[in-house]
Amino acid sequence: MKKLLLHSGAGLLLLPLLAALMLAATAQATTLIYKDFNSLVAEAQGIVVGTVKEVVSQRAEDRQLYTYVRLADVETLAGVYHDNELTLMMSGGYDGRTGLHVEGSPEFSAGERVVLFVEGNGQRMVPLVGWGQGVFRLQNDERGAAIVTDEVGNEVFGVGKKGEILKSNRHAQRAQIASSAHLANASSAQGKASAGRSDGGAAMLAPQEAKGEPMSAERFLGMVRSQAQSRAFAQELRSVKVGQGLERQARDAGSAASANTMSDDSAASALPRRTLQGARSSMDRD
Numbered sequence: 001m002k003k004l005l006l007h008s009g010a011g012l013l014l015l016p017l018l019a020a021l022m023l024a025a026t027a028q029a030t031t032l033i034y035k036d037f038n039s040l041v042a043e044a045q046g047i048v049v050g051t052v053k054e055v056v057s058q059r060a061e062d063r064q065l066y067t068y069v070r071l072a073d074v075e076t077l078a079g080v081y082h083d084n085e086l087t088l089m090m091s092g093g094y095d096g097r098t099g100l101h102v103e104g105s106p107e108f109s110a111g112e113r114v115v116l117f118v119e120g121n122g123q124r125m126v127p128l129v130g131w132g133q134g135v136f137r138l139q140n141d142e143r144g145a146a147i148v149t150d151e152v153g154n155e156v157f158g159v160g161k162k163g164e165i166l167k168s169n170r171h172a173q174r175a176q177i178a179s180s181a182h183l184a185n186a187s188s189a190q191g192k193a194s195a196g197r198s199d200g201g202a203a204m205l206a207p208q209e210a211k212g213e214p215m216s217a218e219r220f221l222g223m224v225r226s227q228a229q230s231r232a233f234a235q236e237l238r239s240v241k242v243g244q245g246l247e248r249q250a251r252d253a254g255s256a257a258s259a260n261t262m263s264d265d266s267a268a269s270a271l272p273r274r275t276l277q278g279a280r281s282s283m284d285r286d
Contacts, residue, residue, distance in 0.1 A: 030104030030175040035130035038163035044117040046079025046237035057093025062245030067093035078228030081237035091125040104175030106132040113138040122240045138217040146217035155214040
């Protein structure tokens with residue numbers, strides 16, 4: 001692995017430019033359309049609860065890098081799926097030498113119990129409704145009671161009258177969240193980013209802070225089942241094989257994404273991705 005070195009003379013003049021470019025890259029973030037509880041249920045192809053058995057990153061048959069999340073002890077809360085194991089695939093990952101990080105993509109660890117609102121497995125870069133918004137974790141609190149948290153660990157307290165998910169706000173989301181109305185207004189906004197706004201001028205939704213007792217896992221699962229009874233799930237969920245690539249149509253759509261559209265309709269901006277070489281440093285080169 002070779003390091004990028006700057007020498008005296010003209011090389012030193014590049015330092016401010018490189019610093020500016022690095023800051024600009026880190027300032028990017030994926031912007032997602034806000035999904036309330038009703039939207040999560042309505043847009044999912046299926047809803048499952050399962051235990052993460054393994055998380056594997058490797059290059060697939062299309063030479064792209066993917067992360068495969070293998071679930072065991074799968075229970076189908078809504079939709080059509082008849083197996084007790086399910087493998088999801090997401091774009092990006094780290095194969096021990098080279099990595100590709102997709103900003104805003106959810107992360108998983110072996111052994112955790114999760115509830116997933118699945119959409120487009122094998123077809124979308126992140127096969128979950130609203131990306132991390134479609135991930136909930138079941139875990140024990142300090143008293144040993146099974147409770148629900150969102151993807152980044154905020155306790156869920158319940159669902160409001162309009163479908164809003166009431167939760168704590170101790171941990172920041174991996175992506176910026178905006179309403180569809182804000183994004184429509186952003187298309188005509190003039191340019192400068194400011195506090196509370198995305199780079200495109202879209203006002204971000206402030207996370208709604210809630211207080212109370214964390215929702216029990218049993219109650220949350222019951223609420224999912226109850227809400228899902230109001231719609232029909234016609235399309236069967238699909239599992240993928242480790243090493244499988246995205247369907248060509250999805251790959252082509254993702255590569256053609258513009259600043260305001262993506263192959264995944266839940267994302268409102270193009271995917272910022274960071275390629276990592278060697279020891280996960282963007283300054284390393286082969």
